[in-house]
Amino acid sequence: MCNKCSICSGSCQVSSAPSSPQIARYRDLVRVESPPEHHNNAIGQFDSYWRSLREDLGRFPSRTHLDPIAMGAAILPWLLLVELREDSEGMFLFYRLCGTEIANLVGHDVTGKTSREVICDSNLKVIVEPYYFTLQEQQPSFWKTSVYHEVYSWRPAVRGVWPLSGCGEKIDMFVNLTVPVLGSMPKNL
Numbered sequence: 001m002c003n004k005c006s007i008c009s010g011s012c013q014v015s016s017a018p019s020s021p022q023i024a025r026y027r028d029l030v031r032v033e034s035p036p037e038h039h040n041n042a043i044g045q046f047d048s049y050w051r052s053l054r055e056d057l058g059r060f061p062s063r064t065h066l067d068p069i070a071m072g073a074a075i076l077p078w079l080l081l082v083e084l085r086e087d088s089e090g091m092f093l094f095y096r097l098c099g100t101e102i103a104n105l106v107g108h109d110v111t112g113k114t115s116r117e118v119i120c121d122s123n124l125k126v127i128v129e130p131y132y133f134t135l136q137e138q139q140p141s142f143w144k145t146s147v148y149h150e151v152y153s154w155r156p157a158v159r160g161v162w163p164l165s166g167c168g169e170k171i172d173m174f175v176n177l178t179v180p181v182l183g184s185m186p187k188n189l
Contacts, residue, residue, distance in 0.1 A: 030144045031133065035160055042074045043160040043177050047140060049075075050162045050175070059168030063096075066164075066175070077101035080176040082131065085114075092116050093131060096173070105157075105180060107150050130161040135171050138163065147178060156181040 035044045049071055053061040068076055081097040093115035103109040110118055119127050126145070134141045143159040157180045164173040 031130075032142045032144055035142050035158075042078050042179055043142070043158055045072055046075050046079075046162070046175065046177055047160060050140065057168070060163055060165035060171065062164055062166050062168070063173055075177065078177045078179050080110075080174075080178070082174045082176055084131065084135065084172055084174070093128065102178060105147060105149060105155075105178070130159060130176070131174055134161045134163050134174060138171070145178075147180065 035047045050061065053065055057065065063081065071079075077099045078101050079097065079099040080095060080102055083094040083096050085092055085094050095110040095113050095115075095118075098109050098111045108118075115124070115128060130141050130143050140160060140162040143161075145157055145159055146154045147157045148154055157178050159176065159178040162175045163171040164175060165171050166173070
C-alpha cells in the first residue's frame with residue numbers, strides 16, 4: 001500500500017513520508033442540480049448566503065467578504081477554504097482553512113497542506129472534480145458522495161463547492177462544505 005491511504009493497494013504514484021496527514025477519501029461522486037436537503041442545512045444556508053453576497057456585490061465574492069457571524073454557527077465547522085494554485089507542474093489545491101468537523105470527519109486537519117501532499121492518485125479525480133467543474137461552469141456545484149474515515153469506514157455525505165474571487169471575476173479560491181448524511185456518523189465524532 002502507498003504511504004498516503006489504506007485503500008489504494010499501492011497504486012499511488014505520489015511519494016510522501018509515511019507520517020503525512022491524509023485527506024478524506026471520497027467515492028461515488030454524483031452531481032446534483034441544487035443543494036440537497038440536509039439535517040443541519042449548512043449547505044443550503046451557505047448557498048443562500050453566497051448567492052445574496054453575489055447579488056449584492058454584482059460579482060463573485062472574495063474571501064474578505066465572508067463574515068463568519070453572518071454565515072452562522074452551523075456552517076463554520078464544515079467549511080474548507082481552498083485556493084486554486086498553478087506552477088510548472090500544473091494546477092493544484094492549497095487548503096487554506098479546515099473546519100473542525102471536516103478535520104474530525106476525515107481524521108486530519110489539512111490546513112496549510114496541498115492536494116499533492118494529501119491526495120492519493122487513486123482518489124484525485126473524485127476529490128478535485130467538483131473544484132474543476134465549479135471553475136469551468138463559473139457557478140456553485142453540489143454533489144452526493146461517500147467519505148472515508150479510518151475508524152468509521154465509508155459514510156454518505158453531501159458536498160457543495162462555491163467559487164470565490166479576489167478580483168471579482170477570475171476564480172482563485174473555493175468554499176467547500178462536506179457534511180455527512182444524518183445518522184451516518186457516530187455521535188462522538
